[in-house]
Amino acid sequence: MSKIKFYTDLNVPLEMHKVRIVQKLELLPVEARVRSIREAGFNTFLLQNKDVYLDMLTDSGVNAMSDKQQAAMFTADDAYAGSTTFTRLQKKLEELFKMKYFLPTHQGRAAENIICLGLSNEGQCCLMNYHFTTMKAHLVSQGATICECMAPEGIEVRSNNPFKGNADLKMMREEIESQGRENICFVRMEAGTNLIGGQPFSLANLRSVRDICVEYGLPLVLDASLLADNLFFIKRREEECKDWSIREITAAIADCCDVIYFSARKLGFARGGGICVREESMYRALRGHVAMYEGFLTYGGMSVREMEAITIGLEETMDEDYIRQSPEFIEYMVNALVKRGIPVVTPAGGLGVHLNAMEFVEHIPQTQYPACALAAACYISGGIRGMERGTLSEQRNPDGSEPLANMELLRLALPRRVFTLSQVEYAIDRIVWLYDQRKKISGLRWVEEPEILRFFFGRLEPFNDWPEELAEQFRKDFGDSL
Numbered sequence: 439m440s441k442i443k444f445y446t447d448l449n450v451p452l453e454m455h456k457v458r459i460v461q462k463l464e465l466l467p468v469e470a471r472v473r474s475i476r477e478a479g480f481n482t483f484l485l486q487n488k489d490v491y492l493d494m495l496t497d498s499g500v501n502a503m504s505d506k507q508q509a510a511m512f513t514a515d516d517a518y519a520g521s522t523t524f525t526r527l528q529k530k531l532e533e534l535f536k537m538k539y540f541l542p543t544h545q546g547r548a549a550e551n552i553i554c555l556g557l558s559n560e561g562q563c564c565l566m567n568y569h570f571t572t573m574k575a576h577l578v579s580q581g582a583t584i585c586e587c588m589a590p591e592g593i594e595v596r597s598n599n600p601f602k603g604n605a606d607l608k609m610m611r612e613e614i615e616s617q618g619r620e621n622i623c624f625v626r627m628e629a630g631t632n633l634i635g636g637q638p639f640s641l642a643n644l645r646s647v648r649d650i651c652v653e654y655g656l657p658l659v660l661d662a663s664l665l666a667d668n669l670f671f672i673k674r675r676e677e678e679c680k681d682w683s684i685r686e687i688t689a690a691i692a693d694c695c696d697v698i699y700f701s702a703r704k705l706g707f708a709r710g711g712g713i714c715v716r717e718e719s720m721y722r723a724l725r726g727h728v729a730m731y732e733g734f735l736t737y738g739g740m741s742v743r744e745m746e747a748i749t750i751g752l753e754e755t756m757d758e759d760y761i762r763q764s765p766e767f768i769e770y771m772v773n774a775l776v777k778r779g780i781p782v783v784t785p786a787g788g789l790g791v792h793l794n795a796m797e798f799v800e801h802i803p804q805t806q807y808p809a810c811a812l813a814a815a816c817y818i819s820g821g822i823r824g825m826e827r828g829t830l831s832e833q834r835n836p837d838g839s840e841p842l843a844n845m846e847l848l849r850l851a852l853p854r855r856v857f858t859l860s861q862v863e864y865a866i867d868r869i870v871w872l873y874d875q876r877k878k879i880s881g882l883r884w885v886e887e888p889e890i891l892r893f894f895f896g897r898l899e900p901f902n903d904w905p906e907e908l909a910e911q912f913r914k915d916f917g918d919s920l
């Protein structure tokens with residue numbers, strides 16, 4: 439890690455890379471932004487990217503590639519079977535995770551599908567620190583259930599707990615005892631726990647989870663999609679690991695697990711995914727599903743160019759200078775918002791900044807999707823596209839009732855190596871303005887509600903003309919500014 443101090447009292451995160459390919463951005467006038475969000479049914483997933491200034495929807499598949507990744511893509515060995523590109527990727531994963539077997543998939547949720555098909559049965563329960571939308575959907579479609587073993591402070595918005603993603607060990611043990619070992623399919627730990635604000639687990643906690651798994655003979659499955667952030671936080675926040683290299687921390691994490699799966703749209707700055715497996719018997723149990731749903735075992739739905747990029751990207755993940763950039767920008771943004779009294783999830787996590795909609799727009803009831811309304815308002819205020827992570831991202835219960843989410847968050851993702859600090863400053867400025875106008879924002883109701891993963895393509899409408907009123911206020915305050 440390079441330690442660079444400023445001569446003046448400036449204290450900003452400093453990038454250890456430069457930008458050599460750029461993409462022109464547009465910022466529509468505020469009135470056009472209102473039209474766009476209406477056309478998108480107040481769902482930021484349905485906005486056209488050309489109408490977005492800062493795309494903070496996700497870090498998935500939109501991280502910036504390095505020169506080395508781009509160069510490696512030209513050396514890809516295009517073969518259906520036995521490509522050397524695949525062997526390079528498999529060897530890199532084996533070197534980092536010390537697991538012999540690798541099953542490629544086209545992205546993270548495909549890996550989840552294969553794992554659920556191979557390792558879960560109807561009526562079984564998957565214990566986890568916290569759920570992720572697509573993993574939960576796959577388990578449910580297998581007739582399995584989930585049980586989140588997380589201490590209450592994991593879902594407290596404001597906290598000093600450096601490891602809010604930790605599993606509650608007592609609860610995990612109690613669940614295994616009360617449900618019976620045979621009714622648990624596997625234990626899943628998610629690195630950089632997405633839905634609670636990109637919060638990490640500690641190595642100590644993972645080791646204890648591993649001990650429980652060994653005691654009961656349960657497989658420990660790691661979702662490593664957000665591993666890069668978790669590695670950085672362990673290095674920064676866990677005393678035992680402060681002098682360890684990122685590679686050593688990676689090996690210690692992997693050593694606890696039986697299976698490691700990931701979305702390479704997040705881990706490895708590319709696109710794709712896969713499953714690393716320790717035991718041959720488990721590999722054999724899963725590989726037929728890969729051949730059936732993803733492709734042959736040496737590409738699994740990925741292009742060879744992407745596989746080359748992942749191999750390099752995984753190596754770059756071992757470079758603290760690269761992986762610190764995104765969490766440091768997030769911390770910078772979180773600190774600036776906290777200073778102005780704006781409710782955000784603390785401590786700063788990975789992936790993005792998470793505005794707490796339950797406080798930001800406390801006048802909107804959860805049944806009117808406050809985080810979704812805030813996402814729409816944020817787009818209107820600055821052409822900034824975030825993602826609702828709250829009740830709307832949940833699925834209805836089988837009886838049609840609405841399970842209210844533990845947290846109502848607007849996630850503003852900071853894809854890795856993509857934005858500049860002045861763009862982050864712009865986002866802070868528009869959020870500060872929006873906070874002053876928060877009473878103008880109202881709730882939303884469904885126009886079209888899909889049954890599965892409704893947050894992706896559902897359409898909503900406002901109860902009144904609050905979007906137009908917000909735009910009018912913008913004109914008053916900003917004049918002819920975009």
Ligand SMILES: Cc1ncc(COP(=O)(O)O)c(C=O)c1O
Nearest residue numbers: 498545546547570632663701703
């Ligand atoms: C923690 C986690 N797991 C799995 C996935 C699914 O990955 P993909 O989008 O590549 O299907 C994601 C994607 O956002 C994620 O954040």
